[in-house]
Amino acid sequence: MVDAARQPKIDVRAFTEVEKVEGFVGNFKVTLREKAKYVRADRCNGCGACTLACPVEVPNYFEMSLAPRKAAYVPMSQSVPLIYSIDMENCIQCYKCVDACGALEAIDFSQEDKLVEEDIGAIVVATGFSHFDPSVMEEYGYARYPNVITAMEMERLNNSAGPTSGDLIRPSDHESPKTLAFINCVGSRDKRYNPYCSNFCCMYSIKNAVLLKQMNPDVDITIYYMDIRTPSKGYEEFYDRAREMGIHFSQGRPSLITENPETHNLYVHAEDIALGRVTEKEYDMVMLNQAAIPQPDQNHMSSVLNVAQSPGGWFMEYHPKLRPIDSPTDGIFFAGACLGPKDIPSSVAQGSAAAARASRILHSEEWDIEPTVAVVWPDRCSAETKGRACGLCVKACPYGAVKLEGDKAAEIITAKCHGCGGCVAECPEDAITQLHYTDAQILAQMRALLAEKPEEKILAFRCHWCSYGGADLAGTSHFEYTANERGMKVMCSARMDSDFIYEAFRLGAGGVLYSGCHPQDCHYITGQVVGAKRASRLKKTFDRMGMTEGRFRIEWISAAEGDKYARVLNEMQDVLDNIPPEELHEEIERLKPEMSKRLKNFPGVPGVEEAMVYSDKLVKAITSQLEAK
Amino acid sequence: MSEKPSANPNDGELRIGVYICHCGSNIAGVIPPKDVVEFAEGLPDVVRATDTLYACADSGQRLIKEDIKKYKLNRVVVSACSVRMHEPTFRAAVAEAGLNPFLMEMANIREQCTWAHGHDRDGALQKAKDLTASAVAKVRFLTELDMINVPVTQKAMVIGGGVAGISASLDLAEQGIETILVEKEPTIGGVMAQLNKTFPTMDCSI
Numbered sequence: 001m002v003d004a005a006r007q008p009k010i011d012v013r014a015f016t017e018v019e020k021v022e023g024f025v026g027n028f029k030v031t032l033r034e035k036a037k038y039v040r041a042d043r044c045n046g047c048g049a050c051t052l053a054c055p056v057e058v059p060n061y062f063e064m065s066l067a068p069r070k071a072a073y074v075p076m077s078q079s080v081p082l083i084y085s086i087d088m089e090n091c092i093q094c095y096k097c098v099d100a101c102g103a104l105e106a107i108d109f110s111q112e113d114k115l116v117e118e119d120i121g122a123i124v125v126a127t128g129f130s131h132f133d134p135s136v137m138e139e140y141g142y143a144r145y146p147n148v149i150t151a152m153e154m155e156r157l158n159n160s161a162g163p164t165s166g167d168l169i170r171p172s173d174h175e176s177p178k179t180l181a182f183i184n185c186v187g188s189r190d191k192r193y194n195p196y197c198s199n200f201c202c203m204y205s206i207k208n209a210v211l212l213k214q215m216n217p218d219v220d221i222t223i224y225y226m227d228i229r230t231p232s233k234g235y236e237e238f239y240d241r242a243r244e245m246g247i248h249f250s251q252g253r254p255s256l257i258t259e260n261p262e263t264h265n266l267y268v269h270a271e272d273i274a275l276g277r278v279t280e281k282e283y284d285m286v287m288l289n290q291a292a293i294p295q296p297d298q299n300h301m302s303s304v305l306n307v308a309q310s311p312g313g314w315f316m317e318y319h320p321k322l323r324p325i326d327s328p329t330d331g332i333f334f335a336g337a338c339l340g341p342k343d344i345p346s347s348v349a350q351g352s353a354a355a356a357r358a359s360r361i362l363h364s365e366e367w368d369i370e371p372t373v374a375v376v377w378p379d380r381c382s383a384e385t386k387g388r389a390c391g392l393c394v395k396a397c398p399y400g401a402v403k404l405e406g407d408k409a410a411e412i413i414t415a416k417c418h419g420c421g422g423c424v425a426e427c428p429e430d431a432i433t434q435l436h437y438t439d440a441q442i443l444a445q446m447r448a449l450l451a452e453k454p455e456e457k458i459l460a461f462r463c464h465w466c467s468y469g470g471a472d473l474a475g476t477s478h479f480e481y482t483a484n485e486r487g488m489k490v491m492c493s494a495r496m497d498s499d500f501i502y503e504a505f506r507l508g509a510g511g512v513l514y515s516g517c518h519p520q521d522c523h524y525i526t527g528q529v530v531g532a533k534r535a536s537r538l539k540k541t542f543d544r545m546g547m548t549e550g551r552f553r554i555e556w557i558s559a560a561e562g563d564k565y566a567r568v569l570n571e572m573q574d575v576l577d578n579i580p581p582e583e584l585h586e587e588i589e590r591l592k593p594e595m596s597k598r599l600k601n602f603p604g605v606p607g608v609e610e611a612m613v614y615s616d617k618l619v620k621a622i623t624s625q626l627e628a629k
Numbered sequence: 630m631s632e633k634p635s636a637n638p639n640d641g642e643l644r645i646g647v648y649i650c651h652c653g654s655n656i657a658g659v660i661p662p663k664d665v666v667e668f669a670e671g672l673p674d675v676v677r678a679t680d681t682l683y684a685c686a687d688s689g690q691r692l693i694k695e696d697i698k699k700y701k702l703n704r705v706v707v708s709a710c711s712v713r714m715h716e717p718t719f720r721a722a723v724a725e726a727g728l729n730p731f732l733m734e735m736a737n738i739r740e741q742c743t744w745a746h747g748h749d750r751d752g753a754l755q756k757a758k759d760l761t762a763s764a765v766a767k768v769r770f771l772t773e774l775d776m777i778n779v780p781v782t783q784k785a786m787v788i789g790g791g792v793a794g795i796s797a798s799l800d801l802a803e804q805g806i807e808t809i810l811v812e813k814e815p816t817i818g819g820v821m822a823q824l825n826k827t828f829p830t831m832d833c834s835i
């Protein structure tokens with residue numbers, strides 16, 4: 001901590017929040033909100049005179065509310081930076097602190113939150129974790145029985161810098177406890193709350209037992225556990241040492257804690273699996289090892305940073321095995337418990353790893369980004385053909401990357417374009433294309449996928465970031481779904497042109513899935529909104545045509561929702577299975593002219609004609625091979 | 630769109646190479662890769678199709694690179710795993726052989742085929758063929774592209790001042806990189822600063 005404050009290249013901005021992150025790798029623009037501390041950082045020398053003078057006492061979050069702090073405060077005496085602040089919510093404006101500060105004149109009640117913008121090349125996100133509140137588990141009596149405490153409260157009570165200077169005492173009578181029970185997996189590995197293992201509580205449970213035993217060998221400690229998980233280097237040996245010290249381990253999750261209302265002693269009811277019987281033992285004090293959970297603002301941060309979340313709410317790595325530190329956004333990296341519970345050695349290692357990943361970029365003068373950007377054919381823009389630009393491309397673009405000036409054709413500012421393809425699909429004149437995702441390329445792919453028995457196929461449009469990832473996860477998890485799915489990938493649902501969907505049905509597709517990110521996960525700010533609007537218009541059109549419900553389906557599927565991807569495809573297969581083949585055939589044939597009518601401009605798009613001719617050849621090659629078999 | 634001419638430019642004649650990966654038994658345990666090879670050989674402009682045990686391994690990449698020269702390939706299709714896994718690998722491989730990296734396309738026949746349809750081998754085989762054909766169709770219309778070069782602001786931001794964020798900040802700063810460490814609370818340190826002695830060394834946490 002102190003090293004960080006001393007390092008001249010590190011600029012610590014405490015009491016500061018991230019408001020907005022814009023831009024892209026090498027070129028992020030981050031807006032920070034520096035919250036008003038009502039104390040001038042350039043004048044406060046950390047003497048603490050204001051705290052002494054302040055008459056207001058409120059619970060200190062840092063002490064898990066076990067001890068008070070003043071309204072003029074620092075959370076702890078070793079705070080970094082050591083700059084005091086006034087907690088305006090609780091301040092009674094008596095101005096005693098101002099007098100106490102005296103000639104330093106560091107206290108400034110006129111301060112306001114300040115918004116500052118920073119230009120940044122790469123970002124490391126290390127926002128950590130929060131703690132499960134066990135009071136929702138009625139059976140353990142936390143918050144009702146004074147002598148049931150959480151592990152975080154134990155860390156403060158058993159801490160020489162803590163509120164009791166390291167004397168562990170019972171909250172009910174301030175006596176030192178002689179018998180203690182520690183309960184593991186509280187809110188972890190429990191389907192009602194959090195199914196996952198919180199990773200470090202087995203070890204800190206043993207740690208606290210060892211520490212207490214070292215201080216007083218007479219205390220009697222029992223750790224109730226489901227399994228003891230000590231897989232890192234030296235951890236199993238640590239566990240062995242605890243057993244040698246006489247710490248008891250009892251396998252079986254306690255079902256109930258009751259209290260003697262007079263002594264405030266506690267009875268822990270559990271099944272001892274080793275003995276095969278139900279036990280009920282009396283203790284002076286009980287510690288609950290509460291689950292590690294995502295930060296309360298993690299959803300909000302995920303949309304500010306435009307990164308995805310895993311099941312459970314943690315941030316999601318680009319690839320759990322091969323790119324465990326990268327976010328899906330180039331230039332943004334993760335470290336520590338914000339990815340999931342993890343102990344200090346692993347968090348430090350990930351911090352270093354993230355620094356290494358980020359410094360690849362930060363040591364470079366220039367960085368490469370994908371050239372999959374939009375390009376305008378000026379002669380097709382309505383500015384040229386009709387004398388007036390319609391401007392729909394400008395509306396579609398989340399980044400303000402389309403330039404429309406006077407009566408000139410639209411133009412894409414390449415450096416600003418992120419390549420969602422929204423303008424491409426929205427342009428009514430088909431005057432824009434996207435490199436690497438041209439209409440011709442996509443059409444050729446579709447025709448290959450629907451070459452054989454199209455009525456049996458479900459053509460699935462997926463976006464690169466979310467639903468394609470969801471489909472990957474379905475496979476990685478071996479969630480099986482219909483092999484009649486035929487997947488296509490574009491960068492964003494914004495690129496899923498109406499023409500593609502009409503063409504799929506014109507070619508006789510049994511079903512079409514239109515899928516992308518959930519709106520809050522969209523990689524292109526509002527690309528999904530553009531895609532979603534178009535999709536619901538298409539759905540209405542198909543309903544009016546009398547298409548069977550479920551043949552065209554819109555679903556937002558995140559990269560973490562492999563199960564959903566599989567379920568949606570299986571449900572679409574059920575829809576097709578429930579239409580008698582001759583009826584489906586009749587419906588497809590009946591709707592073909594409707595689709596053709598809507599596709600009358602499609603062949604005019606540069607490249608499409610050629611793609612049609614080529615696809616005929618390809619389709620012939622595919623079908624003739626199958627016939628030969 | 631490209632400034633640098635690529636090897637084997639497409640002067641009207643397309644020469645597509647198709648590589649079907651076994652991925653050990655991950656793909657080959659469900660479908661016979663040879664059947665997909667045979668199918669690919671019958672597609673227009675495919676001048677070379679073969680299977681390989683691990684396309685991503687050195688040997689697999691070498692095969693592709695040598696073939697680009699030997700068969701004068703100007704388009705490559707790799708039917709293997711997810712683009713999220715190995716697209717950068719194969720782009721780099723074809724680039725080493727002088728081909729523009731954007732003239733390579735992958736078909737995902739592992740995550741999105743054999744792993745998802747393990748109990749429908751016929752369905753999986755048909756799908757693997759179609760996905761391969763679809764990639765062949767796409768490469769037909771690919772054009773050479775160059776990565777876009779953007780300037781880099783050589784300054785880092787670390788969000789969160791717990792032990793992970795502090796470790797990242799120190800490592801960045803010690804390399805001479807200006808680093809802003811943003812912490813929402815009045816002090817950095819995170820949970821670790823609240824802890825008593827910490828395992829595994831049992832020393833004090835701050």
Ligand SMILES: Cc1cc2nc3c(=O)[nH]c(=O)nc-3n(C[C@H](O)[C@H](O)[C@H](O)COP(=O)(O)OP(=O)(O)OC[C@H]3O[C@@H](n4cnc5c(N)ncnc54)[C@H](O)[C@@H]3O)c2cc1C
Pocket residue numbers: 016017018126127128129130151152155200204207295297301335336337338342343344345347788789790791792793794811812813814816817818819820821824826827828829
């Ligand atoms: C009771 C208990 C005992 C433990 N004992 C041990 C032990 O003995 N040994 C061990 O190895 N591990 C132990 N751990 C685990 C240890 O606490 C974690 O490994 C470690 O704290 C993870 O560090 P971190 O930096 O990822 O997250 P954190 O410590 O949670 O730090 C995250 C920081 O980011 C800040 N932040 C969050 N959101 C934002 C935002 N939006 N903007 C700006 N800043 C933000 C937070 O205020 C915080 O300062 C224990 C955990 C608990 C609960």
Ligand code: SF4
Pocket residue numbers: 184185186188189196197198199200201202203226227228229289
């Ligand atoms: S680390 Fe141990 S106590 Fe914590 S959830 Fe996992 S098994 Fe339970």
Ligand code: SF4
Pocket residue numbers: 373374393396397398399400401402412416417418419420421422423424434
């Ligand atoms: S809408 Fe998308 S593709 Fe079009 S210019 Fe904007 S970012 Fe680029």
Ligand code: SF4
Pocket residue numbers: 376380381382383389390391392393394409410426427428429430431432
């Ligand atoms: S949407 Fe198309 S026609 Fe309209 S201004 Fe943009 S490029 Fe021109």
